[in-house]
Structures are given as structure tokens and as C-alpha cells.
Amino acid sequence: MNFSRFNELVWQSLSRNFRHFALSAVGVVIGIATLFFFTSLGEGVRTTVLEDVFVIDQLEVVDPAAGAGLRAGGFLGSGGLDDRTVANVAAIDGVEGVYPKMKLTFPSRASGGEALVGRDMGIEFIADGIPAELIADDVSDELAFKDHHSPQTCSDDDACADGHHCDDGECIAHSCRPGEQHADSNCRGLSYCHRERRECAMPIPLIVSPYLLEVYNGSVHTALADAEGIGGRLPRLSEEILVGFEFDIIFGESFMGRSGGIDSRRERARIVGFSDRAMQLGATMPLDYVLRLNEEFSGDEAAENYHSLLVDAERNEDVAIIAQQLEEQLGLELSDRHQQAERAGLLILLLTLLFNLIALIILVVSAINITHTFTMMVMQRHKEIGLMRALGATRRQIQALVIGEASVVGLVAGCIGIALGIGAGLLVDFAFDNYVGAFPFKPDTLFSWSPWMFALALATAVLFCLLGAFLPARRAGGVDPAEALMGR
Amino acid sequence: MNLSARGLSRIYQSGAVATKALTDIDLRIESGEFVAIVGSSGSGKTTLLNNLSGLDTQFEGAVDFGDYSLNKLKEPELARLRHEHIGFVFQAFNLLDHLTALENVTLPGFFGPPKKSRSPERGAELLERVGLGNRLDSRPPQLSGGQKQRVAIARALYCEPSIIFCDEPTGSLDQTTGLSIMRLFDELNREKKLTLIVVTHEPYIAAMARRRIVIKDGRIIEDEPQTQRWPSTPAQQAEQAEDAAEGTP
Ligand SMILES: Nc1ncnc2c1ncn2[C@@H]1O[C@H](COP(=O)(O)OP(=O)(O)O)[C@@H](O)[C@H]1O
Numbered sequence: 001m002n003f004s005r006f007n008e009l010v011w012q013s014l015s016r017n018f019r020h021f022a023l024s025a026v027g028v029v030i031g032i033a034t035l036f037f038f039t040s041l042g043e044g045v046r047t048t049v050l051e052d053v054f055v056i057d058q059l060e061v062v063d064p065a066a067g068a069g070l071r072a073g074g075f076l077g078s079g080g081l082d083d084r085t086v087a088n089v090a091a092i093d094g095v096e097g098v099y100p101k102m103k104l105t106f107p108s109r110a111s112g113g114e115a116l117v118g119r120d121m122g123i124e125f126i127a128d129g130i131p132a133e134l135i136a137d138d139v140s141d142e143l144a145f146k147d148h149h150s151p152q153t154c155s156d157d158d159a160c161a162d163g164h165h166c167d168d169g170e171c172i173a174h175s176c177r178p179g180e181q182h183a184d185s186n187c188r189g190l191s192y193c194h195r196e197r198r199e200c201a202m203p204i205p206l207i208v209s210p211y212l213l214e215v216y217n218g219s220v221h222t223a224l225a226d227a228e229g230i231g232g233r234l235p236r237l238s239e240e241i242l243v244g245f246e247f248d249i250i251f252g253e254s255f256m257g258r259s260g261g262i263d264s265r266r267e268r269a270r271i272v273g274f275s276d277r278a279m280q281l282g283a284t285m286p287l288d289y290v291l292r293l294n295e296e297f298s299g300d301e302a303a304e305n306y307h308s309l310l311v312d313a314e315r316n317e318d319v320a321i322i323a324q325q326l327e328e329q330l331g332l333e334l335s336d337r338h339q340q341a342e343r344a345g346l347l348i349l350l351l352t353l354l355f356n357l358i359a360l361i362i363l364v365v366s367a368i369n370i371t372h373t374f375t376m377m378v379m380q381r382h383k384e385i386g387l388m389r390a391l392g393a394t395r396r397q398i399q400a401l402v403i404g405e406a407s408v409v410g411l412v413a414g415c416i417g418i419a420l421g422i423g424a425g426l427l428v429d430f431a432f433d434n435y436v437g438a439f440p441f442k443p444d445t446l447f448s449w450s451p452w453m454f455a456l457a458l459a460t461a462v463l464f465c466l467l468g469a470f471l472p473a474r475r476a477g478g479v480d481p482a483e484a485l486m487g488r
Numbered sequence: 489m490n491l492s493a494r495g496l497s498r499i500y501q502s503g504a505v506a507t508k509a510l511t512d513i514d515l516r517i518e519s520g521e522f523v524a525i526v527g528s529s530g531s532g533k534t535t536l537l538n539n540l541s542g543l544d545t546q547f548e549g550a551v552d553f554g555d556y557s558l559n560k561l562k563e564p565e566l567a568r569l570r571h572e573h574i575g576f577v578f579q580a581f582n583l584l585d586h587l588t589a590l591e592n593v594t595l596p597g598f599f600g601p602p603k604k605s606r607s608p609e610r611g612a613e614l615l616e617r618v619g620l621g622n623r624l625d626s627r628p629p630q631l632s633g634g635q636k637q638r639v640a641i642a643r644a645l646y647c648e649p650s651i652i653f654c655d656e657p658t659g660s661l662d663q664t665t666g667l668s669i670m671r672l673f674d675e676l677n678r679e680k681k682l683t684l685i686v687v688t689h690e691p692y693i694a695a696m697a698r699r700r701i702v703i704k705d706g707r708i709i710e711d712e713p714q715t716q717r718w719p720s721t722p723a724q725q726a727e728q729a730e731d732a733a734e735g736t737p
């Protein structure tokens with residue numbers, strides 16, 4: 001039987017029994033809409049939670065001793081996290097990058113903010129360091145995130161940072177007088193005149209975690225919005241506003257205490273970009289600064305070991321295996337963020353499955369409904385089927401006719417179901433956008449619609465229609481023409 | 489193609505009850521014959537027709553159509569044979585009400601391989617031939633009984649069969665209309681050398697065939713050639729019909 005003519009026959013039958021078919025499809029439409037809605041919701045929420053909140057493709061190896069302040073100086077023969085560990089971790093299959101991090105081990109505070117909120121504010125400053133070259137991708141200007149304070153070689157002035165010139169192959173800072181207007185000073189561009197050293201210097205570049213920004217905008221800003229005083233005047237911040245923001249850091253002195261015996265020192269810092277690899281509640285600077293500062297304020301030993309290693313996986317699927325290897329083969333300890341991520345992911349997956357189970361039940365019921373409707377139609381068309389058999393239709397052709405009708409019902413019901421699912425999603429998104437207040441990582445949309453979902457929904461719709469039509473099709477194929485045409 | 493039955497018997501088994509509808513039928517019908525099968529209601533005419541046409545192959549004995557032995561064919565082969573060589577005309581017309589006359593005629597085309605000769609144009613030609621050239625787009629409910637049966641005949645002709653089986657084709661029609669249908673059959677038989685087997689319980693219809701087989705209680709009791717007796721005017725038709733009715737109680 002020719003395919004297009006077969007379609008014509010299916011079409012004739014569908015258009016004649018339109019109401020029956022439409023009724024039988026309602027259940028499938030609802031089932032598919034439910035399935036599509038919850039699958040895209042689950043995917044959307046999972047994406048937000050896992051990729052933005054927990055950064056699932058990232059693992060963090062922590063040094064347990066360092067965290068508890070119990071380092072016994074290699075007492076058990078195992079060092080902390082050193083360059084050997086970094087190399088071992090990097091050698092694991094599926095690891096894309098390893099980012100060793102070291103914390104500042106002495107108290108510091110930050111001061112500034114006039115440009116943002118109209119008044120200087122003070123805050124504890126917590127920071128760590130990460131090799132500058134590993135972060136290049138996350139910061140637009142590649143010169144921005146680097147150690148400006150160590151000696152730089154150069155061929156001409158252009159190779160040096162602002163406020164420096166090239167002399168004998170080395171960048172030398174211009175001298176300057178503090179308090180001079182920026183425009184009149186020797187310190188051009190991003191550089192500033194360092195108060196004590198009386199020469200131009202580049203601010204310490206910092207990167208900040210998007211997480212911190214989200215927490216600020218979603219919780220702090222929202223919570224303080226109606227507060228009296230300065231809290232009420234805090235602006236909503238964005239990456240654009242913050243990049244380029246400068247403030248002072250006072251190393252060796254904080255609201256909690258001072259470093260013993262060493263004078264505190266004031267340096268300027270500048271936010272140069274946002275990165276998932278930055279410390280979540282604090283700021284991250286190039287590692288060399290941290291090494292020098294720790295040595296200066298806490299002594300040599302503090303500069304020997306990393307406090308943690310960030311491990312990026314090539315693919316999300318590999319994260320679990322990499323985590324296992326880190327823990328079991330290398331005996332390393334992971335931060336509990338990974339576990340949280342896994343737990344959150346599992347929870348979302350379970351909820352999605354639960355709701356999809358409901359969708360599945362709806363679909364099973366509608367398949368049974370289809371069986372009933374189709375059986376009824378086959379019985380009504382008993383004579384017609386007998387006639388077709390007399391005219392030369394084989395059993396298979398008759399079965400194919402019923403199956404074809406079911407497929408069309410499935411496809412149409414699937415499309416309508418998907419449309420309804422998307423419609424419901426857009427409605428929920430609209431309500432979510434307009435009636436739910438800001439919170440950290442509040443996504444633009446709760447849903448994620450990907451091509452595989454459309455395929456899945458259509459295939460499921462057709463599958464259940466076919467399941468429903470299976471018995472009626474067999475029944476239709478079994479019609480005995482002699483008996484059907486007897487005319488009794 | 490010739491049609492022959494040897495030792496044909498058909499027993500209907502419904503539960504514990506067995507009905508012997510046909511007993512030991514021997515029969516040979518040559519290509520191009522115009523045969524009437526007569527008998528009272530329940531004598532087994534429909535059963536015989538179903539067995540001869542392959543609609544029902546649950547019989548004992550053998551039915552051969554050309555080189556095909558009907559009860560030895562597999563289901564798709566049998567369907568193919570019906571599709572290519574056999575036409576049917578039923579008492580109840582069996583047209584599909586949701587299709588137009590033309591669509592009804594071309595319906596059999598769906599079940600076989602596409603052919604040039606199976607086109608809407610050919611369907612229209614056939615409707616023209618049976619006198620319904622102006623009703624192509626009418627649906628069965630808009631047609632009279634005689635017109636419906638003409639559509640059914642056009643449908644039976646669509647796949648160019650060599651034989652047409654007609655079960656009480658005039659049973660739902662009044663006499664005049666029935667006679668005109670028989671006249672159409674006669675013309676087709678002459679024009680196309682079409683084998684025609686017409687089952688009827690009405691003697692005046694049977695009188696128009698060129699061979700008459702009488703069956704009673706599932707057996708052939710008479711099988712003779714006959715000269716066709718065509719009524720000419722409506723009055724004569726009625727008279728002859730009455731005569732015929734008196735002839736057989
Ligand atoms: N499907 C069937 N099941 C049981 N008995 C049947 C069936 N079809 C026909 N019969 C019986 O077979 C006999 C012949 O029937 P049928 O061939 O229809 O006769 P006719 O067409 O001459 O009226 C009748 O007694 C009828 O009751």
C-alpha cells in the first residue's frame with residue numbers, strides 16, 4: 001500500500017470520527033502537558049541550583065588540618081596540599097583544571113565604598129589567592145588579573161603597567177607626591193600614588209564570586225531595602241557596576257584583632273572581574289600577593305601549603321567519579337559543598353520523577369481510555385472493515401490503518417500537550433517574575449526547554465496511543481469479512 | 489479464469505450447534521458466464537458465494553479459481569486475489585457514507601499497488617458508464633437505492649476484475665430499478681466478457697441470466713442454461729414478474 005494514499009485513508013477516517021478521536025486524545029494531551037511541564041521545570045531548577053548555586057562541575061579539595069588550625073608540621077609524614085598534590089590531581093582522567101588556593105592567614109579589613117553608597121564603610125576583609133594565569137579566561141583584560149608588585153621585565157614602556165616605565169629591561173614605578181590630583185600626577189591610567197612608598201602603584205586586582213553578588217542582591221539588599229540609615233540606601237549591584245570598583249585594604253589589622261608585632265599596611269585593591277573560582281564569601285587575588293603577604297605578616301611557614309584546590313571537571317557526568325578518586329585514591333578531603341550539590345541534585349531529580357510519575361499515571365489511564373474508544377470505533381466500523389477486507393485489504397493493512405490513526409492522534413495530542421506545557425510554564429514564569437521577591441540566584445526562568453524534551457514528549461504521546469490502540473488494531477485485523485458483510 | 493468447486497461442504501459450528509449449510513457441491517463456471525443462483529432463504533446461497541469468492545475459506549473440499557486453490561492460499565495472497573480479480577456487489581450496497589460516490593468507487597485502490605489505471609479519472613469514467621456521470625460528488629445518503637447500487641457496481645469494476653459476485657443485488661430495490669440493474673449486468677457481461685454470478689431468491693431476476701443454478705438445503709438441485717427473458721415495457725415487466733412469481737411457490 002502506497003504511503004501517501006494510506007495517509008489519505010487515515011485522514012478520511014480521522015476527519016469522519018473527529019469527535020471520538022478528539023475525546024480520546026484529551027487524556028493524552030493532559031498527560032503530555034504534565035510530563036512536559038514537570039520535566040522542563042525539573043531541568044530548569046536543576047540547572048540553576050547545580051550550575052549557579054553549587055557549581056556542580058567544580059570540586060573543592062580542602063586541607064583538613066589547615067581548616068582546624070592543627071597543622072603538626074608534617075607529624076604524620078603527610079604534608080598539606082602542595083604542588084605534588086596539584087600534579088597528582090591534575091593527572092586524574094576527566095580533570096580539566098586544578099586551581100590551588102591559599103588564604104590570607106592574618107587579619108585584614110577593607111575600607112571604602114563612597115563611590116557606591118556615598119559614604120566609606122569598613123568591613124572584615126577575607127581573601128585568598130589563586131595562580132593568576134589560571135583565571136585569565138574569566139577576566140576580560142588579561143593584564144588585569146596579575147601580580148603587579150613583583151619585578152616585571154620589559155622591552156619598552158608599553159609593556160609596563162600604568163604609572164611605570166621601562167628602564168634597563170625592568171619596569172620601574174614613577175615617583176609621585178601623595179595628595180596630588182590624579183590628572184596632575186605621574187600615576188596615569190589605573191595606577192595610583194602610594195602614600196608610604198611615594199611612587200605609583202597598581203591596585204591589587206581582585207576577582208569576586210557571582211555567588212557573593214547574588215547573596216548581596218537577593219538577601220542583604222532586599223532585607224535592608226526598607227531599613228533606616230545607610231542600609232536603606234544600598235543600591236542593587238551588578239557585575240558591570242562592580243568591575244573597576246576600588247577600595248583600600250588594611251593588612252594586618254581588623255575589627256577582630258591585629259597581627260602581633262607587625263605594623264599594618266594600607267594597599268589599594270580593585271575588582272577586575274567575576275568568577276566561579278573566586279572565594280564565595282570574600283575576594284580572590286593572584287597567589288603571589290598572598291604568598292608575600294602571608295610571609296610578611298605570619299612568617300615563612302604560612303606560605304608553604306595551599307588551603308584548598310579547586311578541581312574543574314571536563315564534563316558534569318565525571319564529577320562523581322573524580323570525587324571518588326580524590327577521596328579514595330589520593331586520600332584527600334572534599335568540601336561539603338560537593339555533597340550538598342549531590343543532595344540537592346538528587347532531591348530535584350526525585351521530585352521531578354515523582355511528578356513525572358503522576359504524568360505517567362495520567363498517560364496510562366488515557367491509554368486505557370484510547371483502548372476503549374478505539375475498540376468502540378472498531379466495533380462501529382465492523383462492516384466497513386469487512387468491506388475493506390472484501391475489497392482486498394489484508395489484515396495487516398487494516399491493523400496499520402488503526403495504528404496510523406492512533407499515531408496521528410498521538411502526534412497531534414503530543415503537540416497540543418507540549419504547547420499547553422509551555423503555556424503553563426510561561427504563566428508560572430510570569431507569576432514567579434512578578435509576585436515572588438528577589439532571592440539569591442533567582443533565575444529569569446524556572447524552566448529549561450531542550451530539544452530532547454520535545455522529542456521525548458512526542459514519542460511518549462505516540463507510544464501511549466499505540467499501546468492503547470494495540471488491542472483494537474488486533475481486533476480490527478481479525479474482522480471476518482464474510483461474517484461482517486452478512487447483512488444481518 | 490474458470491471457477492470450479494469439487495466436494496464443497498460448509499459446516500457452521502456455533503458452540504455445540506453445527507449447521508451444515510452446504511453439502512458436497514460440484515460446480516464449474518467458465519470465464520464469461522452469466523449465472524444466477526436461486527433458492528429460498530436459508531438454502532445456502534450466500535454461503536456458496538462466500539466460499540466461491542474466497543471471502544470464507546473454512547470449507548471442506550476444493551474451490552479452484554484459475555490456478556489458485558482458495559483454501560490453500562495464505563491470508564495476504566487471498567486478499568491480493570480478491571483485490572485483483574474479484575468484484576463484489578451486495579444487497580446492502582455497503583457504501584461508506586462519509587465518502588463521495590467517486591471516493592467510494594476508488595476505495596479499493598488503497599489496498600493494492602498504485603497503478604495508472606486506478607485513478608480518479610477512471611473512477612469518474614466508471615460512474616459515467618453506470619449512468620451517474622453527474623453525481624460524482626454526491627454522498628450515498630443523497631442517492632436513491634438504484635443509484636447506490638450503481639455506485640457499488642462501479643466500485644466492483646474499478647480494479648478490472650474478471651469475475652463479479654453479487655449477493656441479492658436487487659434485494660433492496662423495487663422491481664423496475666432491479667431490472668435496470670440486471671440490464672446493466674447483462675451489458676457488462678457482453679461488453680467485457682465479465683463473469684457474473686448473481687445470487688437471488690427472486691425468479692424474475694434469475695430469468696435474466698444465461699444459466700440458472702437452483703440450490704436447496706445446501707445442495708444443487710438444478711443447473712441448466714436458459715434463454716434470457718427480458719421484459720420490454722414496464723407493463724410487460726410487471727406481468728412477467730407475476731408469471732415468474734406464480735411459477736415458483
Ligand atoms: N455464520 C453462521 N453461523 C451459523 N449458521 C449460519 C451462519 N451463516 C449462515 N448460517 C446458516 O447456514 C444456512 C445457509 O445460510 P445462507 O448461506 O445465509 O443462506 P441464504 O443466503 O440462502 O439465505 C442457514 O441455515 C443459516 O442459518
Ligand SMILES: [Mg+2]
Pocket residue numbers: 533534535
Ligand atoms: Mg443470503
